[in-house]
Each structure stands twice: as C-alpha cells, then as structure tokens.
Amino acid sequence: MTRPLLQVKELIKRFKEREVVKGISFSVAEGSCAALLGPNGAGKTTTISMLAGLLQPSGGSIELLVNGSPVPDRRPYIGYLPQTPVFYPWMTGKEFLLYAGELAGLKSREAALETAEWLEAVGLKDAGNRKIGGYSGGMKQRLGLAQALIHRPKLLILDEPVSALDPAGRKDVLSLLQRIRQETTVLFSTHVLHDAEEICDEILMIREGEIALVGSLDHIRRTYSEPVIRLEVGGDEASRAWLAAVGAKDFVSQAETSGGRAKLTVTDVEQASLALMADAVAHRVMIRSLEAGQSTLEDLFLKVVQS
Ligand SMILES: Nc1ncnc2c1ncn2[C@@H]1O[C@H](COP(=O)(O)OP(=O)(O)OP(=O)(O)O)[C@@H](O)[C@H]1O
Secondary structure, eight states: OOOEEEEEEEEEEEETTEEEEEEEEEEEETTOEEEEEOOTTSSHHHHHHHHTTSSOOSEEEEEEEETTEEOSOOGGGEEEEOSSOOOOTTSBHHHHHHHHHHHTTOOHHHHHHHHHHHHHHTTOTTTTTSBGGGOOHHHHHHHHHHHHHTTOOSEEEEESTTTTSOHHHHHHHHHHHHHHTTTSEEEEEESOHHHHHHHOSEEEEEETTEEEEEEEHHHHHHHHOOEEEEEEEOSSHHHHHHHHHGGGSTTEEEEEEETTEEEEEESOHHHHHHHHHHHHHHTTOOEEEEEEEEOOHHHHHHHHHHO
C-alpha cells in the first residue's frame, strides 16, 4: 500500500470576487508521478503555486506528510520549477546551481557536491562552465530541473515543464523526468494529455477550477473506454447523406460527424460493424474505411474538457 505524501483538502483560491480554484481535494501517493491535466485557464498554475507555497490559499488545507506525519512547513521538502523560470544569462550553469543550493539552505561544500552531481544527472556536465545565455530551451529547462532537485526534495512540482520546448527538448526533459520519478514523487501540470500519458501513473483532470476526473491511468482507461467505430465514406452525396443519418441507428449511442468521417459510440462493436456494412451496401454507400476499437484517453479528455 502506498501512503500519501501530499494531501489537499477543499482548496480554494479567489482573486477578488472570482473563485478560480473551487474547493478541490486530492492526494498524491509517495513514489508516484501525477499529472495535473487541464485546458488553458483551468486553474493549474494557481493550484501549483499554492502547493509550492508561493500563493496563499483562500480556503482549504495542504499537507505534506513525511514518514506519515504532516510537517509544519512543507516548503523545504518541495522542489519547484515554475512555468517560466528566470535565469541570469551571465551566470554559468554551475554558478547558478551553487547559488540555488545555497538559497535552498545547503552548506557550500554540500552545494558544490550536489551541483556536480546534478550537472551530470541532467546531462549538462560539459556545459556547466558555459554561460546560461548560450543554452538552448531544453538545456535551460534541464538546468531548471537540477535547481529544483538540488536539495533532494520529497516532492518535485513542475508547472508545464515541456510546453515551451521544441520536440527534441521535450523528449529530453520527459526522459529525464522519467528517470527522476524512480526516486522522487513528481507532480506536474500540463495541458497535453500525451505528456501525461508518457510518464505518469496518476491523472488529476481539472476544468474551470474543479476536479473533473481523478485516478490512475490504468483505472481511467479501463473504466471509461467505450466501444467505438470510426468510419470514413466517399465524397458523393448519397454517402454523405447516409453518414449524416447514421447516428439515428438504435445501436449508436453517440455520433460525431465531420466531413466524410464519423466517430460512433456503439453498444457492441462487432454487431454494429456488421450492421453498418450491410446497411452501407444496401444504400450503395462507398465506405473508405471502418475501424472498430475502443475510445482512447484522448477522446475522454476532449469530452471532459468540452462538456
Ligand atoms: N493573479 C490573478 N488575478 C486574477 N485572476 C487570475 C490571476 N491568476 C490567474 N487568474 C485567473 O485564474 C484562472 C486560472 O488561471 P491559471 O493560470 O491557474 O490557469 P492554467 O490552468 O494554469 O492555465 P494555462 O494553461 O493557460 O497556464 C484564469 O481565468 C486566470 O485568468
């Protein structure tokens, strides 16, 4: 049984009259990697800033448990990387980490040891003596990660750590996070489902300041996947008209049609496929493709976000 490391209860944030985080509760288990997933404006940064201790909540509680007991001040146990970290371009990577280590309360000797170790761990050993101003986006983000980890926190909190990176930088940072998560509990926000799927085991989906869905990726996949048929028909009028009406069939519970394509949620994929093909033949409809399967997490995410 994994025990909770972070416990959040009824967390609220109001900016003037406006409530942007509306009483959310969740916990993050020790050793897990959790993604706070939601569209732009959902309240991710606000939530993360409260967890990191940078923003005062308007209500609710945040507890960090070390060896099962809540600590009075969680900040020393947290490593945090903001959405847009600020670096001094004139400093070298090494100088920056030494500085960050001392700010985090390490003694100079400890800071020097950790700096050397983290420069190596994030793949910046050779670039350590170069000025940050000359680093790529991915290198800066890896340096940011090293800074967040320099005091060996229990929980690493990251706000959209890969959103601003190009594909190569994204891959670099995600694989680094993959390695880090073996030792450190990680919570990161993202609006990209794919990033969450790549490295996380827990998902907290938020929408308009409220939790829309929470659970392990496996559980969510199993619980919410539905039989789905994706269809594409020819561009002729008869085929398009048939497709537009296909949602009315009794075995189709939901239909999304756009252009010559449709995604149909059905009760039984095999029977529905056979029925659709027979009906298409009878109506001389040209079927370009018919793919039977299960709805994906992406389908669910879009549904949650759009509802
Ligand atoms: N300091 C502030 N004052 C007033 N409103 C704010 C403040 N900070 C955030 N908001 C509002 O709170 C809501 C949630 O913002 P937040 O930045 O937490 O969302 P987000 O999910 O992180 O979005 P994004 O992915 O775009 O960063 C938004 O409507 C935003 O305009």
